[in-house]
Amino acid sequence: MRHDRDVLNAADELSAGPVRLRRWRAADADALYRAVRESIEHLAPWMPWAAQGYSTSDAETYIAGTDERWGTDHDYAIIAQVDTVVGGCSMMARIGPGGFEIGYWVHPGHTRRGYATGAAAALAEEAFRIGADRVEIVHDAANVASGAIPRRLGFTEVDRRPPQEELTAGEVGLDVVWRLRAPASPVV
Template sequence: MFPFLKLTDHIISLRPYEFGDEDELFKAVRESLPDLNPWMSWANDNYSVETARTFITLTRSYWSSGSMYAFAITDANNGELLGSCSLSHIHPLYRFCNLGYWVRSSQRGKGIAGCAAKLIARFAFEKASLIRAEIVIAAGNTASRRVAQKIRAHDEGLLLNRMVIGTRVCDAHMFSLLPSDFGLVAQL
């Protein structure tokens, strides 16, 4: 496994969550609940500072075990927390993963999610030995679908009953990013 590291395109930075981020993460999630809640099961009225702290503890431990890589998306200039992105559900044999993102409501519409997705996908292929990153988007999530389209992820179609959000069973659009999209060769 490799140490915690920071990624940047000089507009945003991605860095692992640190102890002490919980208040800012809590604020970002709470301000965004109306936008997050329809698409993310964990984003509900029970979200607390303690939830944020537990998430940070878990993600730091998952990083060490190589089972998930979660990053805070921050402003490269002033360090403000803009959102979150992660590689999760890493398949140890087939080397693919889920690529997820959210952006706090006050920062929507600036192309931040796409920048984050490109940075974390490159990390997946260059550092984490993955060969495919899946962006799985619930049907109806137009904003996220636009992100995937704008970064030219491969649109692989609509998968039926692919996702459960809370108590809702949803179809989902499957998009993928591959090492070749970044001029890289898939390496195991």
């Protein structure tokens, strides 16, 4: 994976099947806060950042941080219908050189519509476009819904390990790691 900042700069918007992904904007803070607040019971068992509640200030701080991290990590709003924030997703450069970990969440009122699957597929494609050789999705073994997405997209389960982050109430303490390798370049 190249380390030239321009090469690592992902697109600001991505097509994701039934939704589009858009880089977070400061103006999204209220929509993010509302989506998380309405999803807190759905998110808290799996997301350490949601386990203690979520405030407007948390949303503003998160969105400001996405600008600071852009070029290393790439965070997007998942947008459906007419500019409605229905979740969030990220490509995080925390699995070592050449790779991105993909994460996602969707408001419970918008699950089972292909939004997280579309978002993960678009992020994987974008990661490979900007030079990644692999992407991974990591979830707790108890989070069966999250595990269905990498399986559906052709990822391979490569590991089960103790969690590397704070354990939340819904987790059993066993992370499942899924990996997808970049498609081979055609021989010219």
